[in-house]
Amino acid sequence: MAWLEAGLLALSCALLALATRQSFRLSQQLRHASSSMRRSGAVLVETQGMLRIQQQLTQVQRLTETTIDTGTRAVQSVHLGIASIPFDLLESYPATRDAARVVRRTHDFIAGAVYGTITGINRKVGAAARGTLTPRTEDAADRSARDPGVDRKTPKT
Amino acid sequence: MGAWMIVATLLAMVTVAAWLVWRLRQLQGLVATLEQDHRRLTEAWKMLPPDSSALLPKGTAPLISIEILNPVELASKESRFAAPLGVVAPSVIRRLVYERTVAMLQDELIKYGVQAEVRTHGMA
Numbered sequence: 195m196a197w198l199e200a201g202l203l204a205l206s207c208a209l210l211a212l213a214t215r216q217s218f219r220l221s222q223q224l225r226h227a228s229s230s231m232r233r234s235g236a237v238l239v240e241t242q243g244m245l246r247i248q249q250q251l252t253q254v255q256r257l258t259e260t261t262i263d264t265g266t267r268a269v270q271s272v273h274l275g276i277a278s279i280p281f282d283l284l285e286s287y288p289a290t291r292d293a294a295r296v297v298r299r300t301h302d303f304i305a306g307a308v309y310g311t312i313t314g315i316n317r318k319v320g321a322a323a324r325g326t327l328t329p330r331t332e333d334a335a336d337r338s339a340r341d342p343g344v345d346r347k348t349p350k351t
Numbered sequence: 352m353g354a355w356m357i358v359a360t361l362l363a364m365v366t367v368a369a370w371l372v373w374r375l376r377q378l379q380g381l382v383a384t385l386e387q388d389h390r391r392l393t394e395a396w397k398m399l400p401p402d403s404s405a406l407l408p409k410g411t412a413p414l415i416s417i418e419i420l421n422p423v424e425l426a427s428k429e430s431r432f433a434a435p436l437g438v439v440a441p442s443v444i445r446r447l448v449y450e451r452t453v454a455m456l457q458d459e460l461i462k463y464g465v466q467a468e469v470r471t472h473g474m475a
Contacts, residue, residue: 195354202361209368216375223382230389230400236420237398244423244441247434326439 252327259320263313270309277301406472417456422448446474 281301284294393399403416419425423437426444437444449471456469 195358199354199357199361202358202365206361206364206368209365209372213368213371213375216372216379220375220379220382223379223386227382227386227389230386230393233400233420234389234393234396234398238396240421240424243421243427243434244438247423247438251435251438 248327252324255320255323255327259316262316266309266312266316270305273305274302277305417452419445419448419452449474 278298281294281298284290285298401416401418403414407414422445423434423441425448426433426437433444453469453471457467460467460469
């Protein structure tokens with residue numbers, strides 16, 4: 195009977211040792227997983243914050259572009275309206291009619307070109323700003339490239 | 352009778368220990384699956400941690416590495432213009448935060464009498 199007891203005791207000790215080892219490995223795995231998840235969480239929160247700011251900046255940019263566009267059109271229409279008063283007066287006199295028409299055409303052409311340029315520049319600047327503010331998917335990939343000699347690796351388990 | 356009691360107790364111990372081993376293996380499998388899923392996600396989002404071991408040849412003394420994960424958040428606490436700048440030029444904000452961190456670490460380490468050289472890499 196003694197050999198049976200000794201055998202069972204040895205088996206029990208061996209199994210308990212194995213359980214202790216497995217428990218140690220499990221706690222290490224859990225520590226690693228917890229650390230990786232904390233890291234990912236922090237990166238995600240930062241990315242989310244940056245996306246929110248990007249959206250706010252994009253809204254501000256669109257509002258500014260629309261305001262400049264609308265303002266330019268309003269100024270243009272007021273300008274042309276005011277300018278047409280003396281031209282209409284001058285065109286009502288036969289002596290100055292021809293000259294006034296030429297001057298009005300020139301004035302309208304230059305004014306249209308100036309306001310058109312302002313609107314065009316505003317749109318171009320807006321498009322460039324939108325391009326800068328658009329969230330880029332490769333931003334995260336750039337993180338890998340920003341540290342020369344440091345590769346991103348799959349965490350070991 | 353006493354001998355049978357001992358055998359029964361030992362048998363119970365063996366059973367419990369075997370169940371413990373089996374249960375721990377199951378949990379290890381679950382954690383491994385969790386890690387695998389997490390790895391897939393981080394790979395998909397391209398936010399794997401840097402492999403600092405690539406910087407160190409084998410046999411060199413150990414180094415402590417610090418990666419700041421929320422530079423824009425930290426900078427925006429200091430200045431209201433930092434957040435928009437962080438969106439347009441994140442590398443500028445990252446550089447400023449790292450420089451400040453290096454300075455803070457140097458000051459704090461000196462306070463505790465730690466002789467250490469704190470450097471940043473890859474900020475050129």
